[in-house]
Amino acid sequence: MGAHHDDLHDAAEPDGRALRLGIGGPVGSGKTALVAALCRSLGPSMRLGVVTNDIYTTEDADFLRRAGVIDPERILAVQTGCCPHTAIRDDIAANLDAVETLEERFGPLDLVIVESGGDNLTATFSRGLADRQIFVLDVSGGDKVPRKGGPGVTSADLLVVNKTDLAPMVGADLTVMSRDAAAVRDGKPVLFTSIREDRGAHAVAEWVTDMVDAWRHEHGEPHHHPVHGAAQQAQAS
Amino acid sequence: MGADAALLLLADSRLPAGGHAHSGGVEEAVRLGAVTGTGDLARFLRGRLATAGLVTAALAAAACELAAADDPADDPADGVELWRRLDAEADARTASPAQREAARTQGRLLLRTSRRMWPSAALDTLARAVPEGPHHPVALGAAGASAGCTPRQAALAAAYTSVTGPATAAVRLLGLDPVTVHRLLADLAPALDDAAHAACASLGDAARQGRWHALPGHSAPALDLLAEGHLTNPMKLFVS
Secondary structure (H helix, E strand, O other): OOOOOOOOOOOOOOOOOOEEEEEEOOOOOOHHHHHHHHHHHHOOOOOEEEEEEEOOOOHHHHHHHHHOOOOHHHEEEEEOOOOHHHHHHHOOHHHHHHHHHHHHHHOOOOEEEEEOOOOOOOOOOOOOOOOEEEEEEEHHHOOOHHHHOOHHHHHOOEEEEEOHHHHHHHOOOHHHHHHHHHHHHOOOOEEEOOOOOOOOOHHHHHHHHHHHHHHHHHHOOOOOOOOOOOOOOOOOO | OOOHHHHHHHHOOOOOOOHHHOOOOHHHHHHOOOOOOHHHHHHHHHHHHHHHHHHHHHHHHHHHHHHHOOOOOOOHHHHHHHHHHHHHHHHHOOOOHHHHHHHHHHHHHHHHHHHHHOOOHHHHHHHHHOOOOOOHHHHHHHHHHHOOOOHHHHHHHHHHHHHHHHHHHHHHHHOOOHHHHHHHHHHHHHHHHHHHHHHHHOOHHHHHOOOOOOOOOOOOHHHHHHHHHHOOOOOOOOOO
16 A cells, blocks of 8 residues: 555556557447457467447357457456446446456456447547557448547547448448548548458558557566456456 | 535546446336336335445445544554455345345445545555455445545435436436436435434444444345346346
């Protein structure tokens, strides 16, 4: 006790721990498919953990477990009481608890992915929970979505536009989406994917690898450090 | 007097301590058709306050008193033992395993948040004593003491959150008029004061010596069954 009593910084000091990556976006845009793709691509070279925020029960967590892309015990599901954006932005306690539980059980980890429940364009991750965040849109939501902006589209570290294979069928103009996204994102990157065709989402995986390398360079090699009295028993549902 | 402003922070539904994801049995009651509108909800809240609400208020008051008596000069092992015993009293008053789990989850998250908001030796001792997470009212009382609140204020916060969380969950689940639901809460305000008063009256000298067997132990079998039934709902939105 005592050592941190005047410390108002994030409880989760960044040094020596995994990069925490938030993945958000509207319902059905492909967040869970992207998480599965990243596990496929990064699993062989990185120590991973995944936290899902389902609307109902453990749908997304179960999907990931069935996909067989990661040890099922490394997936924890958080329930959000009808308010997925609250759990990643205003009251991140349950998500932090889940992240730290994974770090305690399986640490040290290189990357912990926190997938938000499907939400609207205003949802973003608190910096107290995610060090970097990806916002996932898809072309079938309409090619005007990037122009509409919102914090997810404008401020995410990476914007992913998924389901490009559907673009001709839904009349979405990828050039328009690319141009509008560039206009509101102030130079931050945008990647177009079709996870159905590229099961490893390789361009996104490459971006995440760069982020993890940069994180390790800045904050040191992750090491195991139990969080006293904080996270021993989060529900593994 | 106590710390009035700190009490407001402690009881605020926006306190980032994970409470928003718990319905206190309302989700299961809605699923079973036991709560369908504001009339049912009013009865549900009144019953919850008179049972689980009163018990949590008393536990919070006891925890507040225990935390306030924490003296750094004392043997830390004694403090750990006392917190374990108080937490065991909460266990003994919580028949449903599902409710115990939910209470510990909320207590663990509240302890995490309050240790950053109001750091204190008592909160550190509590975290050491119950590493898997203390029952929510135990954490709430300890947090209250660390914020400068009196046992009565901690009891009031516990009674208040025992009905406001379920009320908000009902608004979300049933699309009820939020003003009507807040009218129900306003009508309950005198009963909340009474619960806090009764909670403190139950403390007595024995509690000051770490003997809490005389604290109220009102059971609510229907709430126990709702908590257990909730776990079987494949489409649940709330943790509890």
